[in-house]
Amino acid sequence: MFTGIVQALGTIDKVEQRGDLRLRVACPFDPATIDIGASIACSGVCLTVIDRGGTAGESYFLVDVSAETISRTAKKMWVEGAELNLEPSLRLGDELGGHIVTGHVDAVGKIADWQPEGDSTRLTIHAPAALAPFIAAKGSITVDGVSLTVNSVEDRTDGSVSFGLNIIPHTAEVTTLGALRQGGEVNLEVDTLARYLYRMQQLRAG
CATH class of the missing domain: 2.40.30.20 (Elongation Factor Tu (Ef-tu); domain 3)
Known part of the structure; x- marks a missing residue:
């Protein structure tokens, strides 16, 4: 973990x-x-x-x-x-500073837009349809191993999803996210909690 x-x-x-x-x-x-x-x-x-x-x-x-x-x-x-x-990996007693991450990539996303926003950078990432049910505004997502908060979500007509993130200067400096540019690919892992909630909803609906 x-x-x-x-x-x-x-x-x-x-x-x-x-x-x-x-x-x-x-x-x-x-x-x-x-x-x-x-x-x-x-x-x-x-x-x-x-x-x-x-x-x-x-x-x-x-x-x-x-x-x-x-x-x-x-x-x-x-x-x-x-x-x-x-x-x-986490050791017993370590601080849980981000969110629970497994290190298992769910899908590859693509940088759809990259824009300066104040001192930060606004990223828009396009993700495949399989991830759409697991991405929510103010929820957590892991991008190239970095725990981030989703700012906005846009569902697309083909079932895929685009979501927005803000990368603050500190995060850009100490991770690879500061080097991302439009068209680049990133590893995505959805929040484990979202995965289990989706499964529960499927069972209830079925």
Whole structure:
């Protein structure tokens, strides 16, 4: 489990195509705090650490990314030089600063609009129809591993949905969201609570 509060930016500094795609991610974590087999959310994708090394502030960890994961996540995120939002899994007693996040990507969204708004940035993201029932104004959503509040929702005639977000300067600075531009792809995970409420409504209606 995660909270969607990014703790560091990492950079993919080595890519190796094996049976799966093996990545080495450079990061500022202390390697002594990274356990083999631990889960780290990488831009919203829960991955398992298979090795780690380096020193505190200049460490790295290795993960394997399956073809299934690659097919269900944003394009061009698993390449050398790509930056990733990193969040280690929750530990007992940690503060739940965002919302409950599983690290399982529900769909890929596309940046439909990008506009400055005061000191912040206003993003409009287009999401597929399958996610429309789970996105609500003032609800939570995870974008590339970042817990955010939905400001507005627009249902489209084809069943898909567009929703608006505000990215404050701090969030833009400490995550990859500040580099997003129109047409870019992002990993989306809907709120777990919304998922269960939708299931309950389906059962009641049926």
